[in-house]
Amino acid sequence: MTTSDPAPDLAETESPETIHEPRLWRDNGWTARVLKNEDDDGWAVAMIKDGEPEPAxxxxxxxxxxxKNPKPLDTAAFNTLVKTASEVLRRHEQQLHALLHKSVAITVGGERITVTLDIVPDEFEPHALLAAQDAAGDPLAQVRVGAGFKLNAASASAWAEGGYGRPG
Structure with a gap:
C-alpha cells in the first residue's frame, strides 16, 4: 500500500520538530492530528506517541x-489530550503486566514462600518461568514451563512440596 502523506516517519526521526497548527500539533513526544470522521459529519483527534506506529x-x-470545520488545537487542549493518552498507555501497560506476571504466597513447612510466574510471549516459543523465593527474597528455584501454566495456591504448593522439579 502506498501513501501520499509527506509526513516523515516518526519512528525514524530522533526528535521531531515542534508543530503548532490548527489540525496538527506536535510537541513533547506526542502528535495530535485532527481527522475527518469517516462515519459521520464530525471530526476525530488521534494522539500518537513519538516512535509508535498506532495512536494511543x-x-x-x-x-x-x-x-463544519473542527475547532483548532491549542495548548490547553493538547495538554489535556497528552494527559489522557498517557493514562491510556499506562493502564494498558499495567494490564499487560498483570497478564504476564502472576504471584502467589504460600506456606510450606512453616516457611512463607512467594511463587511467581513470568510469561515470555515469544513469537516462536512462548513459555513461562516459574520461580520461588523465600521470605527474605532469596531464590529457591526456577524452572521453565509452558505459557499456559496455571499458577494458583494449589499448583504452587504442589510444586514446592514436590521439591521444585518440573511440574507435570
Whole structure:
C-alpha cells in the first residue's frame, strides 16, 4: 500500500520538530492530528506517541463555530489530550503486566514462600518461568514451563512440596 502523506516517519526521526497548527500539533513526544470522521459529519483527534506506529487514543473532536470545520488545537487542549493518552498507555501497560506476571504466597513447612510466574510471549516459543523465593527474597528455584501454566495456591504448593522439579 502506498501513501501520499509527506509526513516523515516518526519512528525514524530522533526528535521531531515542534508543530503548532490548527489540525496538527506536535510537541513533547506526542502528535495530535485532527481527522475527518469517516462515519459521520464530525471530526476525530488521534494522539500518537513519538516512535509508535498506532495512536494511543482516538476520540471525537469538537466542531468549530461554523459547525463544519473542527475547532483548532491549542495548548490547553493538547495538554489535556497528552494527559489522557498517557493514562491510556499506562493502564494498558499495567494490564499487560498483570497478564504476564502472576504471584502467589504460600506456606510450606512453616516457611512463607512467594511463587511467581513470568510469561515470555515469544513469537516462536512462548513459555513461562516459574520461580520461588523465600521470605527474605532469596531464590529457591526456577524452572521453565509452558505459557499456559496455571499458577494458583494449589499448583504452587504442589510444586514446592514436590521439591521444585518440573511440574507435570
Amino acid at each position: 487514543l482516538v476520540g471525537p473532536w469538537t466542531m468549530g463555530r461554523d459547525k
